[in-house]
Amino acid sequence: MENIFTANIRLILEKHFGKHADEIFDKSQLIQYINEKTRSANKGSKSRSSFANLYAVYVIIEDYITNEYDQKGDYSKYDGALFNKLFARQRELPFGSKLQNHALNNRMNSEFQKYFPSSEFIPILRNHETNRYWINENLLKIKAGQENFNISKAIVEIIEEYAKTKQDAFQRFVKSCENLQEIGKKDPKTIEEFVIGLLAANVDARLFEIVSYSILKYFYHDQIIIFGFEMDQLHKENLKLYKTGRTNANDGGIDFVMKPLGRFFQVTETLDFKKYFLDIDKIQKYPITFVIKSTEPTEELLQKIRDNASKTYSIKSIVEKYMECIEEVINIPTLNDRFNDALKQGYLNQILDEIIIQSKVEFNYEDAKEEKA
Numbered sequence: 001m002e003n004i005f006t007a008n009i010r011l012i013l014e015k016h017f018g019k020h021a022d023e024i025f026d027k028s029q030l031i032q033y034i035n036e037k038t039r040s041a042n043k044g045s046k047s048r049s050s051f052a053n054l055y056a057v058y059v060i061i062e063d064y065i066t067n068e069y070d071q072k073g074d075y076s077k078y079d080g081a082l083f084n085k086l087f088a089r090q091r092e093l094p095f096g097s098k099l100q101n102h103a104l105n106n107r108m109n110s111e112f113q114k115y116f117p118s119s120e121f122i123p124i125l126r127n128h129e130t131n132r133y134w135i136n137e138n139l140l141k142i143k144a145g146q147e148n149f150n151i152s153k154a155i156v157e158i159i160e161e162y163a164k165t166k167q168d169a170f171q172r173f174v175k176s177c178e179n180l181q182e183i184g185k186k187d188p189k190t191i192e193e194f195v196i197g198l199l200a201a202n203v204d205a206r207l208f209e210i211v212s213y214s215i216l217k218y219f220y221h222d223q224i225i226i227f228g229f230e231m232d233q234l235h236k237e238n239l240k241l242y243k244t245g246r247t248n249a250n251d252g253g254i255d256f257v258m259k260p261l262g263r264f265f266q267v268t269e270t271l272d273f274k275k276y277f278l279d280i281d282k283i284q285k286y287p288i289t290f291v292i293k294s295t296e297p298t299e300e301l302l303q304k305i306r307d308n309a310s311k312t313y314s315i316k317s318i319v320e321k322y323m324e325c326i327e328e329v330i331n332i333p334t335l336n337d338r339f340n341d342a343l344k345q346g347y348l349n350q351i352l353d354e355i356i357i358q359s360k361v362e363f364n365y366e367d368a369k370e371e372k373a
Helices: 006-027 029-037 051-066 083-092 102-115 152-183 188-198 205-220 273-282 298-312 316-323 332-344 348-362 368-372
Strands: 124-127 132-135 141-144 147-150 224-227 235-238 240-243 256-259 263-268 288-292 326-330
Touching (some): 006 147, 051 083, 051 102, 083 102, 152 348, 205 240, 263 273, 273 288, 273 298
Antiparallel strands (some): 124 132
16 A cells, blocks of 8 residues: 555665566565555654564665675575574664564564465564574565566665654654744743644654653642651652653563552553553552553543453453553543643643653654764
8 A cells, every 4th residue: 555655665666676666566565564564654753663573674684685695695595693683783773772572583474464464475584493583585586577686675775764764753853842942931832732732642652652751740740648657757758750661661561650659650552451461460460550542531441441351251350350450541631631730730841841851762862962962
């Protein structure tokens, strides 16, 4: 299916293969898969980027080219690329510093098979004993007209172009935030509209998590808890929300943690009950609050999770045990309400500052002044 970035893909194919570009586009399952995964390229920083699976393909094909198998040699006799080298290379790429191993090990292959269920080829080949990897060369060799073409270099260039496009979009996003810091001094309404625009179902999962954190941090900021071991020695302390790491990190299902209550928060965009129950299991059924990227009412979200779980678990008590662990559900309308509450407390500029700080950390962004320093 065509999307805005498809034109970039076709231009790169035309540069490499001339008049055969369209035929190669139509025949290559791998290029069609990449075309689908790069759908968000020109939608700006707010749309999902899908780097994990693309970079899994990229690093293995890059290894293939580095060893010149695109030009000569019998790739079937190659010892394979070492996992550690591929994994390290992934994390060197733009937006790749916190990628996990899932795409290399299974996720990319699994998703590819969903797009092409009748395909006889699996893209990433792996020897579990030696932990070495290969790209399925059958997907790199395409016959167009009377000629045979190797599309490996074109694929690498397409993924690089996608990363560059997303980088440019994100840099514009950060600059827009920084410009708003100045504009907001005279026109706070502009910042309000900007932040509310980031609370949408089509926003990139990482940005949604960052914005959710920034809003909730200042929503809880002035709330005070009184506690102590003796009635005559009680202490007052403001609630503090901490972000436990980068988004998509392998942190056991904890995105934010609140001190001193010890509340756990997990940000998600799925309604698959298995994901919720897995997060609950990871923390030994400790109560957890889910921040869900959805505009559906919280009661309906909870009911959907319960209904779907009941279809799998025939024992009602098992389902209810998990459901009791969901301390609270926070949806997009709730975040909007809490943003408005934070505004009334005078934290508009602090929320924007927090979005900028967390975004720069998340996307490894440094502006010219920071680099010089």
